[in-house]
Amino acid sequence: xxxxxxxxxxxxxxxxxxxxxxxxxxxxxxxxxxxxxxxxxxxxxxxxxxxxxxxxxxxxxxxxxxxxxxxxxxxxxxxxxxxxxxxxxxxxxxxxxxxxxxxxxxxxxxxxxxxxxxxxxxxxxxxxxxxxxxxxxxxxxxxxxxxxxxxxxxxxxxxxxxxxxxxxxxxxxxxxxxxxxxxxxxxxxxxxxxxxxxxxxxxxxxxxxxxxxxxxxxxxxxxxxxxxxxxxxxxxxxxxxxxxxxxxxxxxxxxxxxxxxxxxxxxxxxxxxxxxxxxxxxxxxxxxxxxxxxxxxxxxxxxxxxxxxxxxxxxxxxxxxxxxxxxxxxxxxxxxxxxxxxxxxxxxxxxxxxxxxxxxxxxxxxxxxxxxxxxxxxxxxxxxxxxxxxxxxxxxxxxxxxxxxxxxxxxxxxxxxxxxxxxxxxxxxxxxxxxxxxxxxxxxxxxxxxxxxxxxxxxxxxxxxxxxxxxxxxxxxxxxxxxxxxxxxxxxxxxxxxxxxxxxxxxxxxxxxxxxxxxxxxxxxxxxxxxxxxxxxxxxxxxxxxxxxxxxxxxxxxxxxxxxxxxxxxxxxxxxxxxxxxxxxxxxxxxxxxxxxxxxxx
Amino acid sequence: xxxxxxxxxxxxxxxxxxxxxxxxxxxxxxxxxxxxxxxxxxxxxxxxxxxxxxxxxxxxxxxxxxxxxxxxxxxxxxxx
Numbered sequence: 001x002x003x004x005x006x007x008x009x010x011x012x013x014x015x016x017x018x019x020x021x022x023x024x025x026x027x028x029x030x031x032x033x034x035x036x037x038x039x040x041x042x043x044x045x046x047x048x049x050x051x052x053x054x055x056x057x058x059x060x061x062x063x064x065x066x067x068x069x070x071x072x073x074x075x076x077x078x079x080x081x082x083x084x085x086x087x088x089x090x091x092x093x094x095x096x097x098x099x100x101x102x103x104x105x106x107x108x109x110x111x112x113x114x115x116x117x118x119x120x121x122x123x124x125x126x127x128x129x130x131x132x133x134x135x136x137x138x139x140x141x142x143x144x145x146x147x148x149x150x151x152x153x154x155x156x157x158x159x160x161x162x163x164x165x166x167x168x169x170x171x172x173x174x175x176x177x178x179x180x181x182x183x184x185x186x187x188x189x190x191x192x193x194x195x196x197x198x199x200x201x202x203x204x205x206x207x208x209x210x211x212x213x214x215x216x217x218x219x220x221x222x223x224x225x226x227x228x229x230x231x232x233x234x235x236x237x238x239x240x241x242x243x244x245x246x247x248x249x250x251x252x253x254x255x256x257x258x259x260x261x262x263x264x265x266x267x268x269x270x271x272x273x274x275x276x277x278x279x280x281x282x283x284x285x286x287x288x289x290x291x292x293x294x295x296x297x298x299x300x301x302x303x304x305x306x307x308x309x310x311x312x313x314x315x316x317x318x319x320x321x322x323x324x325x326x327x328x329x330x331x332x333x334x335x336x337x338x339x340x341x342x343x344x345x346x347x348x349x350x351x352x353x354x355x356x357x358x359x360x361x362x363x364x365x366x367x368x369x370x371x372x373x374x375x376x377x378x379x380x381x382x383x384x385x386x387x388x389x390x391x392x393x394x395x396x397x398x399x400x401x402x403x404x405x406x407x408x409x410x411x412x413x414x415x416x417x418x419x420x421x422x423x424x425x426x427x428x429x430x431x432x433x434x435x436x437x438x439x440x441x442x443x444x445x446x447x448x449x450x451x452x453x454x455x456x457x458x459x460x461x462x463x464x465x466x467x468x469x470x471x472x473x474x475x476x477x478x479x480x481x482x483x484x485x486x487x488x489x490x491x492x493x494x495x496x497x498x499x500x501x502x503x504x505x506x507x508x509x510x511x512x513x514x515x516x517x518x519x520x521x522x523x524x525x526x527x528x529x530x531x532x533x534x535x536x537x538x539x540x541x542x543x544x545x546x547x548x549x550x551x552x553x554x555x556x557x558x559x560x561x562x563x564x565x566x567x568x569x570x571x572x573x574x575x576x577x578x579x580x581x582x583x584x585x586x587x588x589x590x591x592x593x594x595x596x597x598x599x600x601x602x
Numbered sequence: 603x604x605x606x607x608x609x610x611x612x613x614x615x616x617x618x619x620x621x622x623x624x625x626x627x628x629x630x631x632x633x634x635x636x637x638x639x640x641x642x643x644x645x646x647x648x649x650x651x652x653x654x655x656x657x658x659x660x661x662x663x664x665x666x667x668x669x670x671x672x673x674x675x676x677x678x679x680x681x682x
Contacts, residue, residue, distance in 0.1 A: 025647045029616040053643060219659055220643055 023230050025054055028061035035064050035071065042070035042471065044096045044240065045089035049082045049105025053222040058233035059098060066241040069469075086140040089148075095471045096149040096240035099141075100232060102223060103155045103177070106133035110159060112217055118162040123173045126162065130177055134184040141188055147448060147476040150194040151239035153232055154181045156202060157212050157223060193472075195400075197235040206231035244459060246374070246396045247348050248297035249288065250339055252357035253304060253330075256378040257285060257320075258312070263304050267312040272319070280386040284378070285319035287390050292324035295406025296397050297346050297413065299327055301338040301355070301366075306330045326410055327417075335362050336369030343370070345417055347522040349461065349555070354396060403452050405499035412523050415495030419526075433528065434590045436493040440532050443596040444540075446488040448476040452500045453488045460519035462558045463502075463530070466551035468517060478516070483507040489533055491524055498524055504533060513543035518559070530562055532591045538579055540595075546582075548575040606653075606681055610672055613648045617641055631666035655679050 046052055046059055056076055064072045075094075077085025082105050089097045104111025107129040109122060116122075144150055165171035170178075188194040211228040224232065254261045259278035260270040272281035292298050298320070302309060309330045313322040327345055329338030335357070343350060351372035357363050363375040374396070379385035399406075422432055446453055458469050470478065479486055489502035502520035506513065515537075520530060537546065550563055550571040563571040566585050607627075614626040618636055621629060631637045637645075646657050646665075653675060657665075661678075665671045675681045 024651045025644060026613075026616055026651045029644075029648065033616070033619050053640065054647065057644065215659060216643075220639075222643075226647060 024226060025057060028054075028057045028230075031061040031064055032057070035068075037071060039069060039071040042067050042072045042096075042241075043092070043094040044072065044074050044098060045085070045092065045094045046074055046076045046098045046100070047082055047085040047089060048076070048100040050102065050223055051221040052076045053216075053220060054226055055100060055222075055224065055229045055233060058230050059236055062233045062237035063241055066237055066243065083136045083140040086137070087143060090140070090143045090145065093145055093473060094148060095473045096151065097144055098151045098153075098236045098240055099137075100153040100236065101137070101155065102157050103130075103159055104223075106130040106155075109162060111223075112160055112214070113221060118160070120164045123163055127173055127176045127180070131180055134180055138184065138187055141191065141194060144193065145473070145476075146193050147472040148193060149240050149472065150188075150191070151197065151236045152185075152188060152194060153197045153202075153236060154185055154199070156199070156206075156228070156232065158208060195239040197232070197239065202231060202235055205234065244352075245399045246296070246354050247352040248299065248342075248346055248354070249291065249393070249397070250299045250301050250342055250353060250355045251288065252335075252359070252362065252378070253300060253302040253309060253312075255358040255380060256356060257281065257288075257300075262308055262312045267308065267315060270312060273317070280379075280383055282319055283386075283390055287393060289320040289324060291393075291397050292320065292410070293407075294397070294399065294402045295409045297348075297410060298325045299329065299342045299346070300325055301329045301335045301342065301357075303332050303335070304330050324410065326414060334365060334369075336366050339366050339370055339373065346413060347416075347462075347525075354393070356393075401451070403455075403499075405452055405501075408497055408499055409523075411496050412498045415493075415498075416523055418495055430588065433588075436495075436527070436590065438491065438493040438527060438591045439594060440529055440591040441490040441594040441596060442533060442536055443488045443490070444485065445596055446486055448472070448479050450486075450488055450500075453486070453503045456500065456503050456519050456521065457505075457517060460521060461553070461555040462522050463518075463520040463525070463562070464553065464556045464559055465515065465518040466549055467553035467556060468551075478505065481507060483509045487533065487537070489520075489529065491527070491529055493527075502529060502533060504537070508541050508543075512545060512547050513537065513541050514547045514549065516549050518548070522558075525558065528587060528589055529591070531586050532589050532593060534577075534582060535586060535589065536593055536595070538582060543579070545576050545578045548577065550575050606676055607672055609652055610649070610668070610675065613645065613652050614668060616648050617645045627668055629668045649675070653679070653681055655681065 042063065044059070044063065046056055048055065056074060060072055060074045077088055082099070082101055086097060086099060102111070104113065107126050108114040109116045109118065109126055110130075141150060159174060159177070161167070163171050163173050165174070185196045189196050206228045210225055212223060213225040217223040251257055254263075258270040258272045258281050259276070262270050271278045272285060273279060274282075288298055306328075309328070327342060329341060339355060343353065349372060350370040354374045354376060355363065355366050356376050356378050357366075358378045358380060360377060363377055366373060367375045376389065376393075379389060419432070423429070448454070454470070454472065454475055457475070461467070478484065484505070484507050487504040488500055489504070490500050491498045498521070501524040503517065504515060505517040506515040534546070548563060548571070550560070550573060552560065552572060560571050563575055566577045566582055567575055611623055611626050614621065614629060615623075618626070618629070618634065618641070620636075621634070629637070631642070642662065646662065649671070650657055655675075657674075661674065665674055
């Protein structure tokens, strides 16, 4: 008998109870009751054709759980008028619109609440009415501002016995309806701000037979069981407020990346294919390559002899390119020390990283040393658990789109490491910087639609003026303020391009030049880019002083060190830097600065 | 009985967090503005979750005070 699928996971500890899942109404109300009032609101509109009842409570609770720093406020439209509710929501410009509709919202004949004709005489007309209803929905969704996220759930309930075919047969009309809904889902998924709940994911969390609550449907107009409403609310809230994707994966080798102990059997003795019944390891390699292609950082932490591992990594049938993995910590030292060095080189925090190993002992050792890291055991001789692991890893790292910066991330880390090695070898700092052939490009034309800029603002921790995070609608509103400007900074040098690495946002007013947001990727540190950008601002706007809206966060030490270099004091709150002070503090700059948008802005 | 009453007070507090414990014990749909039809259904669900029971929806209109709900649970549903 096969073992129960299990996979040891040591997840980072949550400091409070805010992450508990509101699987029932009591828990949902408890989450909403314990939220802190007075925080910045996160406005959502729930649009559905039926009475929202528990779905409203559960959606609000799930979003409140996902956004503990916000005060989630939920409005519902007039149920029964889905397209109008969405159109009205478009005018309100909320942070997110959540749309849940059922078959009956497309044609009342597909529900139980209105006694109308069923059977073969109406079959064709039902399909036609649904087609028109879906077209209306598309038109209303097109009117929602691009800065408002839209999460959509297509019909989740079984059809009533409206068509004259037995329940075990799909029937041409039911298939035609499914085809219409699938086409609708494709159309709206192509809109940049829309996402659709995956029906197969939903089926894993809410079995079809437990979804409809006939009592609640016929008495109150709410068609869902509480458990189904909870699963649906979970799916919608995940789309409306996506969690940050993990950035890096550190993997063990023996019995993880491949089957077998390479030190015992040699490079030819390890396996990862179907023929040797070790396909799971091959699939894991394929997933790692896919993650690397999407900009996820990969590293190895293995207790082995480096020479034999290097030979194994040269095998041509390996499904992940060794060049996609950097660095390789292969020796006999504790893995916690290996992980520490990898995190230092990547310059990302442990909570953005996953560690995969087959040994519970190694996982425990790493977890104890790096409490934020998510440690996952690679299952042995358990394909069911292994396949689940692959999907789980995909979900941890998945992001909607792969940017240019994602594609060059590993190269930029290698070049940063090369620069660091040069420094470690005692090369003169000024000579190093002067010889970098660095180019800083500052784009003043970028707007709220610049995805990379928005991403940087919301994920950068260390060089971050005040830690402020934005929803898309907030970011668009900020850039729409009087005198607002945005500077998106790209960088390249002789080691390669880093892409867009910094974002500065502020206001040029009569009273002065204000910098409200300033972030820079840690990959771009130690190149004096921050000085070059500030120097350009002084040149461009010619203010006598610059006002920085600094706030101390747990992680923005590098930013504060920089500001202190300008002001001479530990920054707390608003900091003012006079032109003369900056000129005196600014070190020699060797960058070639290219401005984009200069001509337009005069 | 005392335990059922305390747990029922907790249910009412979940749905009507603004009410004190004393107010809850004398609460009625007539006096509590927030106790509308939506709140009534929510309250029923919370009670069902707390006591792992099912409330007969046909009896819903008559369960319009804290005391009547308590009596329904202890007498009709036999919860003690």
